[in-house]
Amino acid sequence: MQTARENRVIVGRTGAIPVPANRRGSPAAGDFALSSDVPPADSAAKRPRRSHAETREATINQIIDIATAEFVEKGLAGARIDEIAGKATKRKIYYYFEGKDELYRAVLERAYRRVRSSEDSVDIEQGSAVEALRRLIEHDVHYHSEHPELVRLVMNENIHRAEHIRQIEGLQSSNRRVIELLERIIARGEAEGSFRKGIDPVDLHLNMTALAFYNVSNQFTFAHNFGVDMTSAEAIARRARQVADIIIAWVTHKD
Numbered sequence: 001m002q003t004a005r006e007n008r009v010i011v012g013r014t015g016a017i018p019v020p021a022n023r024r025g026s027p028a029a030g031d032f033a034l035s036s037d038v039p040p041a042d043s044a045a046k047r048p049r050r051s052h053a054e055t056r057e058a059t060i061n062q063i064i065d066i067a068t069a070e071f072v073e074k075g076l077a078g079a080r081i082d083e084i085a086g087k088a089t090k091r092k093i094y095y096y097f098e099g100k101d102e103l104y105r106a107v108l109e110r111a112y113r114r115v116r117s118s119e120d121s122v123d124i125e126q127g128s129a130v131e132a133l134r135r136l137i138e139h140d141v142h143y144h145s146e147h148p149e150l151v152r153l154v155m156n157e158n159i160h161r162a163e164h165i166r167q168i169e170g171l172q173s174s175n176r177r178v179i180e181l182l183e184r185i186i187a188r189g190e191a192e193g194s195f196r197k198g199i200d201p202v203d204l205h206l207n208m209t210a211l212a213f214y215n216v217s218n219q220f221t222f223a224h225n226f227g228v229d230m231t232s233a234e235a236i237a238r239r240a241r242q243v244a245d246i247i248i249a250w251v252t253h254k255d
Contacts, residue, residue: 060096060106068107072152076104076160101164108157109168111150116177118143124181129189130252134244136181137208141240144212145231151216178205189251196254204251211243 050058063084070079081100085093097103122139124132144151157165165171182201189195219230229235 059092063093063096063103064106064110067103068111068149068153071104071107071156072149075156076100076164079104105164105168108153108165109171111147111153112165112171113174115143115147115150116174119178119181122181124185128194129185129192130194130248132188133185133251134248136185137212137244137247138240140208141212141215141243142236144216145236145239148216151213154213155217186251195251199251204247207250208243208247211246215239 067079067084070084073079079100081090081093081103084103093103097106119136119139122136124136126132157163179201182204186195186199186201186204189199190197215230215236222228222230230239
């Protein structure tokens with residue numbers, strides 16, 4: 001069930017982060033500052049003072065960073081708040097989150113929002129539709145390879161049958177952004193005459209993601225079985241080109 005607690009959103013360089021409203025009100029600035037946030041005495045005067053919102057955002061992001069590593073390594077069932085708190089402190093965790101499940105949802109939400117935000121940054125306006133699609137496909141392959149935590153979190157959430165992402169308000173509509181990007185590329189490709197008619201953008205996204213995902217999800221078993229290193233920069237670049245070639249051959253094939 002969706003939590004009844006009011007949520008606020010802080011937007012910063014790391015993207016939109018859900019911040020649970022706290023019934024006790026806001027702490028004094030610096031109450032939850034991290035040790036790394038406190039500058040040395042000799043440099044304090046040189047640095048602009050962080051605002052309360054910036055300090056709060058940094059604290060939440062560090063908690064989510066630590067929790068991400070724990071959930072990726074051990075899954076939701078195996079992760080322990082005490083382990084996360086060993087690097088963050090329970091006081092901070094329970095100030096911002098009701099417990100492990102809410103923290104896990106925050107980890108999932110940030111991971112999904114970051115990949116969507118990265119896709120928004122891809123230039124799909126320049127050149128032909130085929131060129132635009134290639135840029136987006138190659139971007140996705142590189143992004144998944146550079147962010148294996150996303151792949152492992154998604155794999156773990158599928159074990160839980162998407163129980164937790166269903167509880168994240170607005171995430172489904174946020175994920176639709178990539179479908180809208182693909183709809184624009186498909187419409188251009190059809191208008192240019194390079195794409196065949198009737199391509200479903202959801203099917204296109206499914207095929208792109210599946211081929212980008214496998215490089216990360218199966219890298220260890222594939223390497224063991226076939227002696228292939230799927231993690232080198234050269235291997236990832238080659239895989240990105242191959243995936244783009246495969247998808248573009250499918251969308252441009254005409255009976």
